[in-house]
Amino acid sequence: xxxxxxxxxxxxxxxxxxxxxxxxxxxxxxxxxxxxxxxxxxxxxxxxxxxxxxxxxxxxxxxxxxxxxxxxxxxx
Amino acid sequence: xxxxxxxxxxxxxxxxxxxxxxxxxxxxxxxxxxxxxxxxxxxxxxxxxxxxxxxxxxxxxxxxxxxxxxxxxxxx
Numbered sequence: 001x002x003x004x005x006x007x008x009x010x011x012x013x014x015x016x017x018x019x020x021x022x023x024x025x026x027x028x029x030x031x032x033x034x035x036x037x038x039x040x041x042x043x044x045x046x047x048x049x050x051x052x053x054x055x056x057x058x059x060x061x062x063x064x065x066x067x068x069x070x071x072x073x074x075x076x
Numbered sequence: 077x078x079x080x081x082x083x084x085x086x087x088x089x090x091x092x093x094x095x096x097x098x099x100x101x102x103x104x105x106x107x108x109x110x111x112x113x114x115x116x117x118x119x120x121x122x123x124x125x126x127x128x129x130x131x132x133x134x135x136x137x138x139x140x141x142x143x144x145x146x147x148x149x150x151x152x
Contacts, residue, residue: 012115015091039088041115 001031004055005075006047008064012039016069020047023063029053044072077107080131081151082123084140088115092145096123099139105129120148 006024011017017035024033024047034048049060057074064071082100087093093111100109100123110124125136133150140147 012088013092015095016089019091039117 001050001052004049004051006049006060007044007072008047009044009070009072010041011037011045011069012041019067020069023067024049027055027059027063029055077126077128080125080127082125082136083120083148084123085120085146085148086117087113087121087145088117095143096140096145099143100125103131103135103139105131
């Protein structure tokens with residue numbers, strides 16, 4: 001199991017958190033998702049993803065895009 | 077058919093708009109809902125509801141509360 005931290009921009013409320021959580025959770029290999037909401041269009045929310053398989057940066061980036069937000073950076 | 081304007085506080089994004097629209101649309105007698113998003117926790121978004129039956133203030137207030145927001149005022 002490993003942990004990836006995603007810095008996601010533009011979350012403004014709990015609905016946004018739910019949307020990001022849902023999209024990331026659909027990725028094969030993702031075990032859990034935890035979003036520390038820093039609400040605001042220009043603010044960055046730290047999102048912690050725990051994985052038990054290989055999860056590529058592209059898969060993470062696509063999920064965030066699908067939810068409608070910007071992935072600023074990925075820390076592994 | 078008549079129109080009611082609701083001043084709703086705290087909508088921050090499209091998800092919030094969808095949530096309010098859904099709750100109001102479930103009220104019997106409500107034909108359509110249009111939200112003019114003024115995004116922000118302390119800001120007020122004007123929400124226009126068209127009705128074809130008797131829709132009480134209480135029903136409107138309950139729907140907004142159910143969605144998780146504050147109904148600041150109702151204009152008929």
